[in-house]
Amino acid sequence: MVKQQGIGKSHAKIILIGEHSVVYGQPAIALPLPNVKLTVTIDRRADQLQLVNSRYFDGPVNELPNNMLGVQKLINALITKFTGQEDGWQLTIDSQLPAERGMGSSAATAVAIVRAFFDYYEKKLTRKELLKLADIEEQITHRSPSGLDAATVSSANPLYYIKGQAGKAIEMNLSATMVIADTGIKGATKEAIASVQQLLKAQPDKAQAHIEHLGNLVNATRDFLKNNEVIKLGTVLNAAQADLQALNVSDKSLDNLITVARHNGALGAKLTGGGRGGCMFAIMQTALGARRLASILKESGAKHTWIQPFDQRGEE
């Protein structure tokens, strides 16, 4: 009996600290956001059509639009892998993640697609193979990705990540709540990565110093998370934002919400992900404070906010 349906799941991620510097071999720490989910379903069809249905597109795989080229390449690689050229199915992407906001939307889509195909064809999937396949999509959507996004959207645990490695689960004993806010402006990850590359060429000493400083802040953060040192955590997050500003990856929309958060009780606040639009987050000591700040950020222009306690886990 052939399977009628395959399902793959993933979730959003937030980079706590180490975006951009992770591309240059420094460590980063990222957290899964289990409440912001993405599900891919593959339903068998009686005919031989291979269709994709998502919020952007509804039609045959080979007609996917340019901004889904990475997804198309990944699906084609999976079709070849499973020699499923003759199979007819509809692949549905159901996502709660905002696109291009630094929350890992493209990586979450890739991870859930890979998982859905392996479920549909009833094959065992190792973590190594999952990340290798997801990278087919990420290489196209983000130029020179570190792999951090795919590793985190497929992990139940906060990760300490170094490029080229699988990522290590970290000890998290922090009692605090994170408020994430969307500037409403599309993040420009590719451009931001390119602009760090340019700065490294034009002013290598300056850029390298900020990149290495970010790496040191990440290592300090790991200890603060383990020892529940929330005030110190806030201080290093603010210092990381200063490095990211110096690397030219922040912008007015992010700086504005970060300033509002700092004036309204945040212990620390910074951008998250690629920057130049997208999302920022702030750390609050209490859940009540977090709810209050979320509404203030909305009044100050945030398009959407999410509240995430530090002790919640995602799906593996």
Ligand SMILES: C[C@@](O)(CCO)CC(=O)[O-]
């Ligand atoms: C900016 C970056 O560090 C994070 C994007 O979410 C790029 C990457 O790690 O691939």
